[in-house]
Amino acid sequence: MKSIMTKIVIPGFILMLVFLCTGLLSTPAAQAVEKEIVWAIVDDFSGPFAATGVEGHNATVLFLEEHNYKMGPYTVKLVTRDTELKPAVGVRRLQEVIAEAKPLIVSSGNSSAVQLAMADIIGKTKGPIFWTDGWDTRLTGANGNRYTFRWASPNYTIARSALSSFLDKFPDVKKVIQIQMDYAWGYDMAENVEAVLKERGIKLLKTQYVPATAIDVSVFMTEAKGSGADAYIIGLYGKIFGIGLRQAHEFGLKKVMKVFSITGTLNMLRGIGSDALEGMYLADHWNHAMPNEWSRKFVEKYKKRWGVIPGDYAAKKYLECQLMERLIKHTGSADPKVLIPALEKLGEFDGPTGKENMAAWQHQIVHDFLLLRGKAPREKAYEDDYVEVVGAGRIYPRQGEKGFEFDRTKDPL
Amino acid sequence: MVNIDVILAQVFNGIQFGVLMALLATGLSLIFGMLGIINFAHGSLYMIGAYFVWTCMQMLNVPGKFWVGLIITLPLMAIVGLMIERFLLRWMYGQPVVYQILLTFGLLLVIQQSVALIYGTTPLPLGMPSSFEGEISLGLFRYPVYRLFTMILGLAIIFGVWYFIERSALGAIIRASAEDPETAKTLGVNTRRVYTWTFALGSALAGLGGGLHAPLIGGLQHTIGTEILLICFIVVVIGGMGSIRGALLGGIILGIVRGIAGVFWAPASDFVMFAAMGIILMIRPQGLLGRGGTR
Known part of the structure; x- marks a missing residue:
């Protein structure tokens, strides 16, 4: 009797339990x-x-x-x-x-x-x-x-929302020079900036293109300073953003023209410091404040x-x-x-x-895409308080506009 | 029509950039000339130097902490150099060049990622010393004070290193160890120790260059050594591998060419550096002041 129990009943019971569990796990709810x-x-x-x-x-x-x-x-x-x-x-x-x-x-x-x-x-x-x-x-x-x-936001919006807000603030700006990154994003941004300037009848003196890997932009800063422009539009991002804004400050560009950076991400501002950011205008998608x-x-x-x-x-x-x-x-x-x-x-x-x-x-x-103003070191309330939001815009491409004649919802899945 | 003040300012930009690159290339050239090592990790030594200065500035609360940090960085970088030479490079002497390249390039990546792990990837601010902020009038144009200072200091350091190697008794021992190590050994020179200290000196120069350059780059990041390394190699190739005077000449030529290109077409200012290297390599493969063939 003991032998039947150990050889047949117990293994059979275990086997049944395994089947039961497998069955339960394969139900839709368990899956x-x-x-x-x-x-x-x-x-x-x-x-x-x-x-x-x-x-x-x-x-x-x-x-x-x-x-x-x-x-x-x-x-x-x-x-x-x-x-x-x-x-x-x-x-x-x-x-x-x-x-x-x-x-x-x-x-x-x-x-x-x-x-x-x-x-x-x-x-x-x-x-x-x-x-x-x-x-x-x-x-x-x-x-x-x-x-x-x-x-x-796309460059289309960045240029039209933030740059327009900046130009609204400074109606005396009649001539500008811009520096952009020498790759896809920079070319697209340069075109959008040009379109905004053209709409407003502002003269673009020159577009400078700088590689993302450049370690010094002094030649560009000297050229910008000597250009006679009323504003310098800086379209840099990443490491070159820090180099560009730091050197714009170092070469005293803020003293001879308005300086506006199309970007202003917090982690990049941390590397530059408030002494350089003071009096500059920047732009960003969002701000923690x-x-x-x-x-x-x-x-x-x-x-x-x-x-x-x-x-x-x-x-x-x-x-x-x-x-x-x-x-x-x-x-x-x-x-x-x-x-x-x-x-x-x-x-x-x-x-x-x-x-x-x-x-x-x-x-x-x-x-909204934001226009920011760089705070002076004395204006800062805490370590990361580099900028204040001074404007915003929400100008996006309209469906049917040149280059936007499509409807993604009609594309097949 | 380009104004004369802009042309002069661009030439100054070129010389300043060239001197800074020459300072870095001097260390690279010294290591190659004396040890025969092509040191791809030189860019990461430049980067560590900048981070050391930043760290010192965070820890110190004294007036002129940037300068104190820079001075402290020199021996620290020498120690880093000593350790790299003693524990890694020493095994590479006499080995095929490809092993040296693999080791030093690997070291570059290891140091870079280690710094990212320790300090993070967010750019760290290293502002300019307040007494060197602003611009100074140089007659026809105004020029940033700090740049002018780094130009003068860089030239003085390069001259000092050249004088030490070429005119001092210790320099003679280093040169003898590089040119004929066997004879130097028979004369009682501990060549291994000479190589170690030479590498330490090269590392200290790289760190000093990093510390001096840091206030101009708007935020320290672990990747800053990679791009600078390429330019250092261009300077060394133009000036001649192993020649300190060549590094200075290469740096200044490179800087002036870059500065003048900036006057007429700023985006070409980086391209002309490579073009200059290509032309020099075609006309004089050993570089302007290179002797062609080192230990």
Whole structure:
């Protein structure tokens, strides 16, 4: 009897239990709990833009930690890849991550050259959902696709919103000289600046192009100083931004003309210091001192988790997570064919700059772009208090305008 | 029509940039000339020097902390150099050049990433000493005081190094160890120790260059040594590998060519550096003051 028990009944009972458990786990409800989605960050973690890449990653981690790595019924696996700020490397990493991890979402960086190359791949492979932060107008313009979305404003908006606000403040500016970066983003920005100046009848004396890897821009500063311009428009980003603004201060450009930088991300301002920023005008997508509930809460949480005040890049990456989590929860789906139409129908929501909305026809989030003024060291209330918001604009491309004769929602999925 | 004041200011920009690059290239050239090592890690030594100055400035609360930091950085960088030579480079003497390149290039990457881990990737501010802020009138044009100062200081240091190597008794020992190590050894010279100290001197010069240049670049980042390395190599190739006078000449030529290009077409100011190197390599492959063939 004992032998029958040990040889047949007990193993049979265990076998039954195994079958039962397997059966239970294969029910739809159990499968949904177990299902995993992959959130891939393919960003610039090395090179001159490394600081922004790290900031974006930290914001994503903050959101996922707050939500226990869950979005709706799905567990989120975070994978990261470094573009090394090179288009070819970015494309390779994107292809690798698509093949290996099959992500639902790829969140990427802000080098336009890298982003244009990656968006092209996304368009060809039809997915995954791609959040880009390049500022080149074409990313949600001529080179956009149904899978690509963007919060960062395009150069079109940056030039028309912030530059226009700056020119409104200084109506005496009749001649300007501009310095831009010698690659895709710089060419696009230069064209948009030229368009604004032309509309206003302001003479553009010269456009200087400087490589992103330059270590000294003294020749450009001397040329600008001797040009007789009323304003110097600086379109630099990353390491060269610090070099440009520092040397503009060093060569005394502020004494002979107005200086306006089209960019002004917090982590770049930290390297320059208030002595150089004093009296300069800058522009940015967001500022940590924005007087709205979203910003107040986000700054508080980010500072508590990472010990520093976040910049605009962190804000936009956190918002991407927030929007995707909301839609995955709402639709209960992890299918791009369900999520993309839902993103297009997003409508108005509370974002980093206040009330924001999705322009579905071009997959661009519409929000304010800010004009900032560099504070003097004596005006600072705390360490990161480099600028004050003195203006804002929200001028985005209109559907049907030259170069924008399309509707992304009509593209096949 | 370009004004004469702009032309003069651009020439000064060129000379200042050239002298700063020559200061860095002097260390690179010294290491190559005496040790026969092509040191790709030189750019990271420049970067560490800048970070050391920044660190000293954070820790010190004394007047003129930039200068105190710069002075403290010199022996610190010499110690870094001593350790690199003693524990890594020593095994490379007499080995094929490719091993030296792999080791020093690997070292560049390791140092760069280590600095990113320790200090983070956010740019760190290293402002100009307040007494050197602003511009000074040079007759026809005004020029930033700090740039003028770095130009004069850089020239003085390069002259000092040249004098030490070419005219002092200790310099004679270094040259003898480089040119004929076997004979030097038979005369009782500890050549290994000479190589170690030569590398330490080269490292200190790189660190000094980094510290002096830092206030001009608007934020320290771990990547600042990479681009500068390329320019240092151009200076050394133009001036002649292993020649201190060549490094100075190469730096100044490079700077002036760059400055004049800036007058007429500023975007070409970087391109002309490579063009100048190409022309020199075609006409005189050993460089302007290179002797062609070193230890």
